[in-house]
Amino acid sequence: MHEVTLLAAGGxxxxxxxxxxxxxxxxGLDAAGLVAALPGDVRVEARTVLxxxxxxxxxxxxxxxxxxxxxxxxxxxxxxxxSGTDTIEEVAVLCDALLGDxxxxxxxxxxxxxxAPGAEGPANILDAMAVASDERAAGLGxxxxxxxxxxxxxxxxxxxxxxxxxxxxxxxxxxxxxxEARLELFARPLRGPRVPLPPSxxxxxxxxxxxxxxxxxxxxxxxxxxxxGLVLVALGGGHLPPPTLAALGDAxxxxxxxxxxxxxxxxxxxxxxxxxxSERDVLATGVIPGDGLSAPAARMLLLAGLGAGLRGxxxxxxxxxxx
Numbered sequence: 296m297h298e299v300t301l302l303a304a305g306g307x308x309x310x311x312x313x314x315x316x317x318x319x320x321x322x323g324l325d326a327a328g329l330v331a332a333l334p335g336d337v338r339v340e341a342r343t344v345l346x347x348x349x350x351x352x353x354x355x356x357x358x359x360x361x362x363x364x365x366x367x368x369x370x371x372x373x374x375x376x377x378s379g380t381d382t383i384e385e386v387a388v389l390c391d392a393l394l395g396d397x398x399x400x401x402x403x404x405x406x407x408x409x410x411a412p413g414a415e416g417p418a419n420i421l422d423a424m425a426v427a428s429d430e431r432a433a434g435l436g437x438x439x440x441x442x443x444x445x446x447x448x449x450x451x452x453x454x455x456x457x458x459x460x461x462x463x464x465x466x467x468x469x470x471x472x473x474x475e476a477r478l479e480l481f482a483r484p485l486r487g488p489r490v491p492l493p494p495s496x497x498x499x500x501x502x503x504x505x506x507x508x509x510x511x512x513x514x515x516x517x518x519x520x521x522x523x524g525l526v527l528v529a530l531g532g533g534h535l536p537p538p539t540l541a542a543l544g545d546a547x548x549x550x551x552x553x554x555x556x557x558x559x560x561x562x563x564x565x566x567x568x569x570x571x572x573s574e575r576d577v578l579a580t581g582v583i584p585g586d587g588l589s590a591p592a593a594r595m596l597l598l599a600g601l602g603a604g605l606r607g608x609x610x611x612x613x614x615x616x617x618x
Contacts, residue, residue, distance in 0.1 A: 297427060298373070300373070301375045302360065302367070303342070304345040304377060304378040304379070310323060310348075311323040327341060329416070337421075345359070358493070358496050360390070362492060365390065365400075372398060373398040374400040376400055376403070377403055380453060380462075384452060387439050387451060389595045391447075391486065392487070396434040399427060401423040402438070413459075419442070422443060422473040426471075426473060435484065436448060438470070446463070449586075449592060452464070452589055466560045466587050469481065490596075490600055491603040491604075493602025498522075498524070498601055500522060500524045501525055502594055505539050514539055523597075523601050525553070526553045529556055531558070532564030533584070535577055536572055537571045540571070548580075551610055553583045554583060561585075583614050600613045
């Protein structure tokens with residue numbers, strides 16, 4: 296069994312009414328407080344890294360969390376990382392990109408505050424600890440453990456704004472579950488090459504989506520801002536309105552453009568349609584297919600890869616899992 300380190304970063308799981316000095320809940324429990332709320336005599340190495348709501352996390356914060364989690368995994372310890380649910384997807388996929396094949400980083404949180412009736416935070420932490428300590432979980436990378444389900448970092452999405460069963464993997468389903476403090480593993484996720492730890496994520500990588508009747512103005516504006524990279528969300532199997540395709544032009548030859556798709560169960564077509572703006576035209580520009588990633592996940596992978604100095608084929612390889 297792996298020894299486990301709990302890293303606390305705030306979020307609803309640590310929030311209590313009035314913690315900010317005014318009405319409403321805010322982060323108020325540190326790592327020791329989270330452990331004290333667990334039933335029984337739970338002994339775990341625990342430390343507070345941050346104490347912020349999910350929407351307040353910065354790129355520097357995300358890199359700090361990932362750096363701490365990777366360090367623990369590299370020294371042979373399983374990691375439970377508690378964080379705000381609004382941005383768990385981004386934190387998890389960043390950790391996954393930077394992790395090797397050691398013990399996993401299990402990201403969890405809660406939808407009910409720590410002082411709310413039926414608060415599920417302690418149960419989620421105990422489930423996450425069961426995964427993090429299990430030797431069979433080595434090599435999973437980063438996973439999200441919520442409401443007894445285990446989701447791969449590249450596949451997970453927040454699917455409900457308020458319900459305890461808030462996370463799912465629309466494209467592939469969960470890879471496992473936890474019951475009676477025991478891990479049942481259904482599948483092992485495909486993972487990309489390990490990205491070297493970047494010194495910084497201080498890069499401009501916007502997300503631009505398209506829609507019915509899009510004239511390409513938003514994409515042109517984003518490209519005019521000279522970003523380091525860009526995530527473009529296309530329609531269907533990888534289609535763009537012709538004006539948006541024209542706005543994209545030869546941009547992928549100058550900067551990496553990751554292509555994501557609007558459907559939750561996305562599949563990148565390669566050679567089905569032939570109309571103007573079809574997947575053939577879009578792929579011919581040199582975009583990087585996002586392999587079913589959500590746009591926020593693709594952005595974090597671009598930031599990690601670019602921050603680590605990856606370019607060209609090495610950067611594309613970060614996205615090519617399962618394609």
